[in-house]
Amino acid sequence: MLRTVKPRNARSKRALEAREAKEIEDVRTAIFVKGTHTGEIVNGVMKELMALKRPDAISFSKKNTIHPFEDASSLEFWAGKNDASIFLMGQSTKKRPAGLVIARMFDARVLDMCEFGVDRFVSMGEFKTPKSTPGHKPMIHFASELFDTHPRFIQVKTLLMDFFNGEVIEEICLPGLEHVISVSLAPAPSQPLPPILSTSQEEENVDNLPKIHIRTYTVSLLPSGTRIPRVELREMGPFLDLSLRRHQAADPEMWKAALRRPKLKKQDLEKGLGKKKKNMEVDEMGDLRGRVHIAKQDLGKLQTRKMKGLKSLGHGTFEDGDHGEDSEGEGESPRRKKRKRD
Numbered sequence: 001m002l003r004t005v006k007p008r009n010a011r012s013k014r015a016l017e018a019r020e021a022k023e024i025e026d027v028r029t030a031i032f033v034k035g036t037h038t039g040e041i042v043n044g045v046m047k048e049l050m051a052l053k054r055p056d057a058i059s060f061s062k063k064n065t066i067h068p069f070e071d072a073s074s075l076e077f078w079a080g081k082n083d084a085s086i087f088l089m090g091q092s093t094k095k096r097p098a099g100l101v102i103a104r105m106f107d108a109r110v111l112d113m114c115e116f117g118v119d120r121f122v123s124m125g126e127f128k129t130p131k132s133t134p135g136h137k138p139m140i141h142f143a144s145e146l147f148d149t150h151p152r153f154i155q156v157k158t159l160l161m162d163f164f165n166g167e168v169i170e171e172i173c174l175p176g177l178e179h180v181i182s183v184s185l186a187p188a189p190s191q192p193l194p195p196i197l198s199t200s201q202e203e204e205n206v207d208n209l210p211k212i213h214i215r216t217y218t219v220s221l222l223p224s225g226t227r228i229p230r231v232e233l234r235e236m237g238p239f240l241d242l243s244l245r246r247h248q249a250a251d252p253e254m255w256k257a258a259l260r261r262p263k264l265k266k267q268d269l270e271k272g273l274g275k276k277k278k279n280m281e282v283d284e285m286g287d288l289r290g291r292v293h294i295a296k297q298d299l300g301k302l303q304t305r306k307m308k309g310l311k312s313l314g315h316g317t318f319e320d321g322d323h324g325e326d327s328e329g330e331g332e333s334p335r336r337k338k339r340k341r342d
Helices: 010-018 040-053 073-082 151-164 201-208 252-258 266-270 334-341
Strands: 030-034 057-063 086-091 099-106 109-122 139-143 179-185 212-222 230-235 239-248 280-282 288-290
Touching: 030 040, 030 073, 040 057, 040 086, 040 099, 040 109, 040 151, 073 086, 073 099, 073 109, 086 151, 099 151, 099 252, 109 151, 109 252, 139 151, 151 179, 151 239
Parallel strands: 030 057, 030 086, 139 179
Antiparallel strands: 086 099, 099 109, 109 239, 179 212, 212 230, 212 239, 280 288
16 A cells, blocks of 8 residues: 655645646656675766766765665665655676666655666767767657567666656757667567566576667757758767666556646646646637637627617608708707797
8 A cells, every 4th residue: 555644734744745746747866876896887887877867866976785676775765865766776796797777766665677787888988079968858769669569678668768858848949959869679589579577587588688779979950051950960978788687567556656647726727737628728928718609699689778869769750851840959958948948
């Protein structure tokens, strides 16, 4: 069962409301944690990935004795203290050399995890090309159908998108698209891919899965003689070749709670968020405009203001040239007519 925390005072209530689910989530803060032994390759990978994640990254300089798949209490403590929702842990052992673990949190608890092995690493320093500005949102490209069909690669895709994705934006500035992160897979083996198992057989079958290639490029917009510029990609780094290892799937109940969309307030609905209402729209100034459909009206029966000048005369109308004394005082008030008679 999911725990529910009740606030004790107004201050804690505001803090809990700030961490509640939102229609547009904030940028995910990533924490980089080193194990007891990392090695030169793992240190370089974590340094390069942190450069791509900045400024939404927190680095723990001290080494920690941590085993996320056996005990995740330390991750839950750090997540609640730093308001972080994703972890990247690096550790190298004799059994699993050059290992990286990406863990995703929900409500300060571990949602799911995936472990990778670094088979090849090329640093940014080996490419003498311009680098992207820190804090810019990257473009992410997944070049394989397995990222939409195979369960393991679907999990990898969501983890990488949550890790690299930045602030949600409504409009795109073309010069602000400075770098691209391309994620592709090695050629699939001739034999069919093994099924996903939750037993020890998974470690034997995971060797048959294709490796993951992560490449980072900078975008150069060059003149083309038209309004649309010519786009060129230059190698920026880092380049990573990863192999899949252990993983932990999300609990079904927690996954359902993580996907639940928050209930919008009345003012948010009026601003146009949430489900779009029929015949209602929000203009560029933020004003709500609606369209009302009514039946055809008969203006002949329209009730107008009662005025004496609009009333018809009881004795009918005069013909042309037939104007008597009464016609001279037709527009005069009865009081004035009485004075003339006197």
